[in-house]
Amino acid sequence: MKYLDEYRDGGVASSIAKTIAETVTRPWVLMEVCGGQTHSIVRYGIDRMIPPEVELVHGPGCPVCVTSLEMIDKAHAIASRPGVIFTSFGDMLRVPGSRGDLLTLKSRGADVRVVYSPLDAVRIASQNPAREVVFFGIGFETTAPANAMAVYRARKEGVGNFSMLLSHVLVPPAMAAILQAPGNRVQGFLGPGHVCAIMGYREYESLAERYRVPIVITGFEPIDLLEGILMTVRQLETGRAVVENQYARAVTRDGNPAARALVLEVFEVGDRKWRGVGSIPKSGYKIRYEYRMHDAEKRFHVEEIATEESSLCISGQILRGLKKPSDCSAFGTLCTPQKPLGATMVSAEGACAAYYQYGRFLDSASLPAVTAQAPTA
């Protein structure tokens, strides 16, 4: 705990915050992409340590949050079928689709099981050859090598009753979509450290060049975040727009080649719908044709389900950095982690859930500009 004690003493942190204040000459908007970073920023009050000229907006980097309602409804439909063992990471069980959540389905008797690793689901399949075992494969690039290995091993070991409902999302296409959107406010990015531990950061170099935007690959610890902010602000103030690596102790330019190779063996890039944002071209993984027998979407014919999000929810604007949770009229009242209305409240790593958990709704209630925004419905 020495490190946290040091952080709480504030010496290092306040010295970096002071340097940021000395560096900044005008307003800048920075986005952190990873949900873990969002959580850490709000937990340690990083956004309140830095000068007001530097605004942090929170990106779409929580995979649970951005899993589309349609995909959650498909999971629900498959898990409801007789004979199916539906497996998932624990985070997905409480996320409400339009037909309810997986945990409620389990309480009614469906065989829904939380697993630690996707390989656990393959093991359950080989132990239950008479049952269909489906794994809900969600995540960003950090999780892709684990999910790819499960499909790869199922095929290699001939576990024919294992399939994966894949809903993978990719960070760089989402960053490009944010930068291209009308009204974009984001001028610099804190890149996602653990995603880049797998993928490296070559892809981010072309983004930085094409959109003239600084990207600093950053860790999730409080001092990491402050350093990442300082490096990004220095670039902005000097008119540079390149990729820098604050998190060199975990990230190299090429990432983890063994992991990347297996991901490309099993998955290919395809379009993906993001909850709160909509469809983004080439922003997700699909299971390759050679592995189609393990693709739950091909194995189970689930009808397209029409879904509708709450009209009050502004999570789409929050995920694009246009608004903050405290700008929402429903935040903390009609929308809470117990009864979420949309993407950014459904998981602890969502920006709204992080603000809620650390009491930020108290601030928003005291702001006249926000209390004036009464629900219009």
Added chain:
Amino acid sequence: MCLGIPGELLEVRDVKGLKFGKVRFGGITRDVCLEYAADAVAGDYVVVHVGFAISKIDKDEAARSFAVLEDLGQTGELTADMAEQLLPRSGPWPGEEDP
């Protein structure tokens, strides 16, 4: 759920051609696939995400990073499957044999 959690690799073994190991995270030990950190040996510290080691890390960094993750409440994935077994299920679902 995109953050890796550091732990100490206690032993390495082969399971059906896959490299696996036991990794200790604070008070919890889990089986972890080492295929993406193939050069890791017992005594090393590795960063683990959903049951897969994704990189090696030095001991001090591991201790520091784990402390921050615990403080953030981000180590839940290590025990989510164990906690889940305590959740109620009302009985056999169609297609399932009675236990």
